[in-house]
């Protein structure tokens with residue numbers, strides 16, 4: 618494999634870490650070949666060197682107005698023009714809401730395959746093997762791709778970014794695309810976050826379920842998340858009961874997360890919930906029912922009332938960390 622393009626993402630003025638993880642994945646796949654980074658948006662030039670220092674050889678940036686906010690039409694047109702000009706062997710995107718939207722459209726336009734939600738890449742060239750979760754995370758499959766263009770999306774928090782190398786340098790070229798016939802105009806972006814931290818990239822998540830019992834009941838979880846520098850998540854049970862917003866839902870029909878630490882409080886661990894969090898590195902379950910299925914996937918289990926356990930944990934972590 619000689620050349621791979623990596624489409625990074627800037628969100629809320631910050632380069633998303635998964636962009637650098639996708640660069641690491643590309644480096645694995647391309648070996649000594651070229652990794653070409655792509656960034657769109659008004660901070661694209663600013664973050665170009667960050668991508669280079671993490672393993673990109675050359676950057677293509679565009680600060681064109683139409684690419685400031687993600688829209689399917691504009692990004693698809695820009696990417697197709699880049700693929701036509703660069704003729705790479707592969708392209709990696711981030712497995713984020715926009716990457717999940719864009720990648721299949723590129724694949725369909727070029728009549729090529731796509732491996733989505735990749736958690737690892739091994740091998741080289743035609744022997745490249747992609748690992749991805751299937752059956753709601755209960756199993757992993759390994760796939761290879763024979764198509765002319767290798768297209769894949771990389772799941773956040775799985776392939777570690779390469780260590781920053783301050784001495785790395787590379788060309789940065791700025792391009793303008795011929796973008797037309799846009800069917801979507803973004804007038805305003807309303808964003809709900811959990812304590813300002815993007816759930817899908819959070820290193821620590823404290824998630825609550827129906828056992829939290831009310832909106833007020835989420836307060837102790839928020840306090841613990843704050844002490845740990847993490848985000849609050851929820852089961853669908855808690856969202857359906859209107860204890861919190863659906864933007865916090867984790868699971869098959871919610872967000873897929875892979876934090877270093879996942880604290881699950883007052884949620885039973887239904888299969889649909891596990892689909893979104895079972896790849897977390899360490900899972901701590903707090904539930905007053907010792908038979909709750911969440912204990913089957915937990916590394917540490919605490920049988921008890923979350924309203925007693927969570928404040929104790931918060932107090933202890935405050936002593937340790939603050």
Ligand code: FAD
Pocket residue numbers: 825826827828829851852853854855866867868869870871872882883884885886887888889890893903904905906909921922923924
């Ligand atoms: P429950 O199953 O009611 O569990 C509450 C738990 O809290 C119990 O185990 C109880 O022992 C414990 N508890 C109660 N009080 C306390 C206390 N004081 N201290 C400690 N523990 C306590 N669910 C998701 O989460 N995400 C999804 O994406 C999702 N997608 C779905 C898609 C489909 C098509 C379907 C059919 C379902 C989906 N679900 C999803 C719903 C899922 O099946 C479960 O219904 C839901 O996850 C249950 O939420 P829960 O664990 O909070 O509630």
